[in-house]
Amino acid sequence: xxxxxxxxxxxxxxxxxxxxxxxEGKAFEALLDRSFDYFNGKGFCxxxxxxxxxxxxxxxxxxxxxxxxxxxxxxxxxGFIKGGRAVVYEAKYTSRDRAEQSIVNxxxxxxxxxxxALGARCFILLGYSTGAVYCIPWHVWSDxxxxxxxxxxxxxDIQQYRIAESWNDRLMIPV
Numbered sequence: 001x002x003x004x005x006x007x008x009x010x011x012x013x014x015x016x017x018x019x020x021x022x023x024e025g026k027a028f029e030a031l032l033d034r035s036f037d038y039f040n041g042k043g044f045c046x047x048x049x050x051x052x053x054x055x056x057x058x059x060x061x062x063x064x065x066x067x068x069x070x071x072x073x074x075x076x077x078x079g080f081i082k083g084g085r086a087v088v089y090e091a092k093y094t095s096r097d098r099a100e101q102s103i104v105n106x107x108x109x110x111x112x113x114x115x116x117a118l119g120a121r122c123f124i125l126l127g128y129s130t131g132a133v134y135c136i137p138w139h140v141w142s143d144x145x146x147x148x149x150x151x152x153x154x155x156x157d158i159q160q161y162r163i164a165e166s167w168n169d170r171l172m173i174p175v
Contacts, residue, residue: 017095025093028127029076032091035171036077047079047087074111076125086120088112088138089173095129101144101151112138125173126158134161135174 036047052073058066077089090112092103104112104124116122122138136158140147148157164172 021093021095024095024129028093028133029091031127031133031169031171032077032089032125032173034169035173036079038168038170039173040079043082045079045081045087047077047089050074050076050078073105073108075108075115075122081121086115086118088115088120088122089125089135090123091125091127093127098152098154099126099128101141104141109142113142123174125163126153128155130155133163133165133171134158135163136161 033049036045036049039045040047050073056065056067060066075088075090077087077091079087081087088111090104090108092099094103112122116138124134124136124138124141126134126136128134132155134155136153140161144153145151163174166172
């Protein structure tokens with residue numbers, strides 16, 4: 001017998017907001033994928049999406065399966081730019097008016113710190129629900145308190161890192 005209290009009823013407003021945020025986050029990731037695919041195809045770089053580490057628990061009919069994530073994710077995109085320099089990007093999307101430094105988890109932070117120390121160019125790609133996308137250098141993000149006096153940024157704070165969108169629906173991501 002289970003002695004736990006019953007779960008509260010789902011809040012329809014929160015469910016709708018969560019569904020909207022997930023859809024916007026997927027659209028942001030698709031824009032990044034299209035942009036990197038474009039630059040990869042032009043021979044400027046080879047930047048690939050990092051697959052999420054997961055374990056298949058059960059196979060189901062129709063090519064479906066039940067799985068769980070094994071550990072927290074590494075940065076979202078890794079690769080090389082022409083000339084051989086490594087680049088690492090962590091993509092985050094927010095529908096709020098600010099982005100907290102803590103949205104980059106400990107494992108991602110450790111990876112970015114190590115990659116940066118080894119000479120890789122590391123960035124946070126930050127998308128806002130306004131449609132604006134920013135490419136913030138890792139050294140700025142990781143030392144946010146020194147740069148902005150707090151551990152979050154607003155769009156107003158990071159205007160200098162805003163990425164232009166080209167005529168062909170691709171972001172002009174700096175590398």
